[in-house]
Amino acid sequence: AQSVTQLDSQVPVFEEAPVELRCNYSSSVSVYLFWYVQYPNQGLQLLLKYLSGSTLVKGINGFEAEFNKSQTSFHLRKPSVHISDTAEYFCAVSDYGGSQGNLIFGKGTKLSVKP
């Protein structure tokens, strides 16, 4: 069974500062990894995903994440945040080629960008 741990429940940061949202996973099989974003009063939307290949994955809105198999991590980064990045971010894992492939979500990290 897979699990996902988001190490920070809340991350406050000033506008134009860099940010890293941390995600660790555990799984006995190879996995796919995802980051979803939820803006206030909206559903979730995909930010980026790692399926295979290059361990550095680029997503929408200037975000990127790096897959580190040895550390079982998939941290999300942005070099300079904007007020509009204020949202809740969810890391998720799916088993690789499993019959269900259902996503397991972390508990979320609330990013608050202050002027």
Next chain:
Amino acid sequence: DADVTQTPRNRITKTGKRIMLECSQTKGHDRMYWYRQDPGLGLRLIYYSFDVKDINKGEISDGYSVSRQAQAKFSLSLESAIPNQTALYFCATSDLLGAGGELFFGEGSRLTVL
């Protein structure tokens, strides 16, 4: 129009009442899901369906039931609502999640059980 539409968007009800949340999609996806979101707990899977004839329980199915009326429609029912079912409920669709497919979410249905 949204690709994944949930109704109602907000509902307040009383303990013991039967509630149905409806979801319809125009994406043509076979796979549909119901998730529940609680503050600090993330999203938890209630039920999922890979096609009209396939219904599966998720992590927290107790107290819930579902119906897949058509490829495009997937409803969630609370037969006898209780206060700890107060939450934000999301419907989602996917074309092929097992191969790294993306989940597409509705805007959510906020349910309050008094």
